Amino acid sequence: MDCQMPDLDGFVTTQRIREREKCELTEAPVRIIAMTANAMTGDREKCLAAGMNDYVSKPVRTEELQAALERAWFEVVNDGFAPSQV
Numbered sequence: 001m002d003c004q005m006p007d008l009d010g011f012v013t014t015q016r017i018r019e020r021e022k023c024e025l026t027e028a029p030v031r032i033i034a035m036t037a038n039a040m041t042g043d044r045e046k047c048l049a050a051g052m053n054d055y056v057s058k059p060v061r062t063e064e065l066q067a068a069l070e071r072a073w074f075e076v077v078n079d080g081f082a083p084s085q086v
Contacts, residue, residue: 001052003036010034011050018051031072035060 003010014032021029031054034047039057047055053075054068 001032001034003034003047010036010052011046014051028076031075033065033068033072 001010001014005013017030017032032052034044034052034055035058036043036047036055037058043057044055054071056064056068
């Protein structure tokens with residue numbers, strides 16, 4: 001999820017996705033990985049607080065993106081538990 005999209009940023013978009021999931025009682029929530037050019041202190045926490053599941057800063061490094069995707073996949077196959085919780 002690009003955090004600095006024009007018109008509708010990634011934070012608002014994520015909040016709308018999460019609200020829709022609650023209304024529709026979806027079985028598995030969408031995994032959202034934040035992607036932002038801002039790599040300042042607190043950015044990761046802001047993304048997670050907005051409902052995103054993970055964070056990758058731009059320019060994206062292949063290793064970081066792969067690790068974020070692996071964490072998301074691990075949560076899906078382990079019923080929402082992150083690697084540190086299993």
